[in-house]
Amino acid sequence: xxxxxxxxxNTELDCLPCFTRQALDALNLVTSDDELRWRVMRxxxxxxxxxxxxxxPPEMAQIIHSIIREATGxxxxxxxxxxxxxxxxxxxxxxVRPVIENAINPFHMAVRFAIAGNxxxxxxxxxxxxxxxxxxxxxxxxxxxxxxxxxxxxxxxNRAKSILYLADNAGETVFDRLLLExxxxxxxxxxxxxxxxxxxxxxxxAIEAGLGNVAELIENGSNAPGTILDQCSDAxxxxxHTADLVIAKGQANWETLHRDARELWFLTRVKxxxxxxxxxxxxxSWQIIHHPGVQP
Amino acid sequence: xxxxxxxxxNTELDCLPCFTRQALDALNLVTSDDELRWRVMRxxxxxxxxxxxxxxPPEMAQIIHSIIREATGxxxxxxxxxxxxxxxxxxxxxxVRPVIENAINPFHMAVRFAIAGNxxxxxxxxxxxxxxxxxxxxxxxxxxxxxxxxxxxxxxxNRAKSILYLADNAGETVFDRLLLExxxxxxxxxxxxxxxxxxxxxxxxAIEAGLGNVAELIENGSNAPGTILDQCSDAxxxxxHTADLVIAKGQANWETLHRDARELWFLTRVKxxxxxxxxxxxxxSWQIIHHPGVQP
Numbered sequence: 102x103x104x105x106x107x108x109x110x111n112t113e114l115d116c117l118p119c120f121t122r123q124a125l126d127a128l129n130l131v132t133s134d135d136e137l138r139w140r141v142m143r144x145x146x147x148x149x150x151x152x153x154x155x156x157x158p159p160e161m162a163q164i165i166h167s168i169i170r171e172a173t174g175x176x177x178x179x180x181x182x183x184x185x186x187x188x189x190x191x192x193x194x195x196x197v198r199p200v201i202e203n204a205i206n207p208f209h210m211a212v213r214f215a216i217a218g219n220x221x222x223x224x225x226x227x228x229x230x231x232x233x234x235x236x237x238x239x240x241x242x243x244x245x246x247x248x249x250x251x252x253x254x255x256x257x258x259n260r261a262k263s264i265l266y267l268a269d270n271a272g273e274t275v276f277d278r279l280l281l282e283x284x285x286x287x288x289x290x291x292x293x294x295x296x297x298x299x300x301x302x303x304x305x306x307a308i309e310a311g312l313g314n315v316a317e318l319i320e321n322g323s324n325a326p327g328t329i330l331d332q333c334s335d336a337x338x339x340x341x342h343t344a345d346l347v348i349a350k351g352q353a354n355w356e357t358l359h360r361d362a363r364e365l366w367f368l369t370r371v372k373x374x375x376x377x378x379x380x381x382x383x384x385x386s387w388q389i390i391h392h393p394g395v396q397p
Numbered sequence: 398x399x400x401x402x403x404x405x406x407n408t409e410l411d412c413l414p415c416f417t418r419q420a421l422d423a424l425n426l427v428t429s430d431d432e433l434r435w436r437v438m439r440x441x442x443x444x445x446x447x448x449x450x451x452x453x454p455p456e457m458a459q460i461i462h463s464i465i466r467e468a469t470g471x472x473x474x475x476x477x478x479x480x481x482x483x484x485x486x487x488x489x490x491x492x493v494r495p496v497i498e499n500a501i502n503p504f505h506m507a508v509r510f511a512i513a514g515n516x517x518x519x520x521x522x523x524x525x526x527x528x529x530x531x532x533x534x535x536x537x538x539x540x541x542x543x544x545x546x547x548x549x550x551x552x553x554x555n556r557a558k559s560i561l562y563l564a565d566n567a568g569e570t571v572f573d574r575l576l577l578e579x580x581x582x583x584x585x586x587x588x589x590x591x592x593x594x595x596x597x598x599x600x601x602x603a604i605e606a607g608l609g610n611v612a613e614l615i616e617n618g619s620n621a622p623g624t625i626l627d628q629c630s631d632a633x634x635x636x637x638h639t640a641d642l643v644i645a646k647g648q649a650n651w652e653t654l655h656r657d658a659r660e661l662w663f664l665t666r667v668k669x670x671x672x673x674x675x676x677x678x679x680x681x682s683w684q685i686i687h688h689p690g691v692q693p
Contacts, residue, residue: 114421114431117438122414135410139450142413146446150439154431 112154112161113375120149120158124165127299131169131178141172159326159353166298167324177297179271186221186272186300187309193234194275200238201279208258209251210242211280212368216387217241218276219269219351219370222300250389254366257346264289265344266316267328269351271302274310277350281315289316290340296324327353330361352376355390364394408450408457409671416445416454420461423595427465427474437468455622455649462594473593475567482517482568482596483605489530490571496534497575504554505547506538507576508664512683513537514572515565515647515666518596546685550662553642560585561640562612563624565647567598570606573646577611585612586636592620623649626657648672651686660690 124145128138145165152161170176177183197214204210217237258264264284268274268291281289291312294301302310307318322334328349330338341347341363348366349358355367356376367390371377377384420441424434441461448457466472473479493510500506513533554560560580564570564587577585587608590597598606603614618630624645626634637643637659644662645654651663652672663686667673673680 114424114434114438117442118414118418118421121417121442125410125414128410135450138410142410143446146413146417146442150442150446154435 112152112156112158114154115375116158116161117149119373120152120161120165121146123162124149124169127166127169127178130182131173131175137172141169144168144172157327157329157357159357160329162353163298163325163329170297179297179300183271183300183302183306184309186270187275187306190218190221190272190275190310193237194279196234197238197276198279200242201283206255208255208283211283212251212254212389213241213244213246213387214276215273215280215350216246216368216370216389217244218273219368221270221272222351222370222372244387246387247389250391253391254389257366258284258348261285261346262288263343263345265340265347266291267321267347267349267354268293268302268307268312269354270300271306271310272300273350274302274307274312278311278315281312290319290344291316292319292321292328292337292340294324295320295322295334298324298326301326325357327351327355327357329357355380359390359392360395361392362395365392366390367392408448408452408454410450411671412454412457413445415669416448416457416461417442419458420465423462423465423474426478427469427471433468437465440464440468453623453625453653455653456625458649459594459621459625466593475593475596479567479596479598479602480605482566483571483602486514486517486568486571486606489533490575492530493534493572494575496538497579502551504551504579507579508547508550508685509537509540509542509683510572511569511576511646512542512664512666512685513540514569515664517566517568518647518666518668540683542683543685546687549687550685553662554580554644557581557642558584559639559641561636561643562587563617563643563645563650564589564598564603564608565650566596567602567606568596569646570598570603570608574607574611577608586615586640587612588615588617588624588633588636590620591616591618591630594620594622597622621653623647623651623653625653651676655686655688656691657688658691661688662686663688 125142128141132138145168148164148168169178201207201210201214266281266289268277291307293307294303297303304318304320307313312318319337319340321328321337323329323332325332347363348368350368352369352372355369358365369388371382371384371386371388374384380390382388421438424437428434441464444460444464465474497503497506497510562577562585564573587603589603590599593599600614600616603609608614615633615636617624617633619625619628621628643659644664646664648665648668651665654661665684667678667680667682667684670680676686678684
């Protein structure tokens with residue numbers, strides 16, 4: 102077993118109202134049975150009452166969503182939302198692909214779309230709806246993103262002999278594929294969740310997005326949001342610790358990995374004020390974060 | 398004992414995240430001891446998990462605030478906020494009084510300020526801060542308020558032989574006094590809470606606001622927000638059921654009384670989307686609501 106290093110992204114008091122809101126939003130997506138919703142919300146509140154401040158927020162999400170799955174008897178409540186996110190992204194591909202290919206730097210533009218795709222997230226809100234493609238492309242082109250970080254990230258990718266890419270949400274994975282097409286061929290493995298959690302991509306979702314055509318697919322052994330290393334399989338940990346470069350998509354990966362010993366690159370939108378505070382970057386900004394690794 | 402009629406303002410699922418947020422806001426006002434805050438939040442979450450949808454939201458607030466009072470050993474955590482609200486309102490009086498006296502209809506203008514004062518509320522937010530007096534007066538003059546309701550309310554007051562006025566928050570009570578000065582003299586009783594709850598006015602707060610100079614003061618026998626009749630004293634219920642006219646300030650009074658058998662006039666700001674939905678009025682609007690009474 103690999104040694105697991107602690108994180109300082111502990112749960113804050115401000116996470117508690119947010120957990121309660123997330124639980125209700127998730128539940129509203131899954132069932133309109135009021136008696137069932139009350140029963141599940143009571144269970145979620147009791148679970149939140151037992152949660153330790155030393156645990157990471159994604160662990161709480163894992164607990165809440167396991168309560169919802171069990172109570173509703175629905176093992177993948179976000180199944181149709183994942184499908185429709187992937188379908189939406191696949192339909193956008195024909196418009197997005199030429200924007201990337203005709204860009205001055207296609208790699209940089211593909212990074213932008215990979216972060217743009219991180220909007221397809223049902224963890225913090227159930228409100229994300231239809232995307233206007235023109236607005237989406239315009240925002241993706243213009244969103245402030247640190248240019249020196251973009252260049253350093255490009256260099257790191259081009260120097261790497263092996264890359265492990267930790268995927269985040271279904272649908273977002275289509276844009277991940279467009280980025281992976283810019284990587285040196287044959288060196289990338291994409292890790293997905295081993296079981297449904299919110300709208301995070303599983304193997305099935307990744308295959309639907311075409312990720313299997315550009316990378317090897319592996320599962321991480323866990324159904325937590327982000328990457329909780331002590332829940333991950335030995336096979337995943339082997340890949341994680343031996344890859345030349347690890348790229349982690351989405352905020353939950355930052356929450357769960359940003360204190361780990363190994364070097365990482367995070368690509369994410371900043372969606373939570375507590376995370377924004379920790380990384381000292383604006384809420385709603387797009388970030389490429391280089392984590393040089395922490396010595397144990 | 399008086400017969401108590403049920404209410405349909407039951408607790409909604411959407412109240413649960415709001416309770417959690419309110420509990421934390423309240424706690425942040427009272428203590429910065431993180432361990433204590435976690436302990437109280439856990440207790441508040443467990444209490445919320447036990448709460449019944451057939452109970453009224455102000456009952457939940459009563460429970461949460463009793464947990465906070467007990468855990469912090471502070472029987473009146475909002476004491477200094479109530480003092481400073483009253484002080485602020487008393488300082489504004491010299492500016493507000495001539496605006497009322499010089500208005501075309503001083504009674505109507507006084508009603509406006511009584512509703513304006515309902516902003517001094519720490520139940521739903523801890524964020525209310527300094528008031529800019531000029532902005533406050535300007536908003537009070539211009540805020541849409543149903544003119545026919547204003548006229549009917551004025552007529553009802555002038556026809557009444559006895560009035561019971563259910564006060565809401567400390568500080569707001571100064572503006573209540575300016576309204577009561579417009580009432581026929583010697584016919585009004587003001588009811589306040591029997592114990593501290595959030596920043597609701599108690600007898601002491603009402604006296605500081607000068608309400609004792611324009612009306613008889615009584616306590617309602619309860620320390621719940623609003624007026625939960627089955628917690629109220631027989632003396633209060635006697636006054637409530639025999640008064641010619643009952644005027645109830647604030648949203649919690651609407652929540653707890655709007656299905657009662659007796660006729661009531663509510664003066665309030667609409668602060669909660671669920672209440673706004675029930676009364677079919679916009680969120681953040683100011684309302685004079687005539688409740689004709691419900692036959693049991």
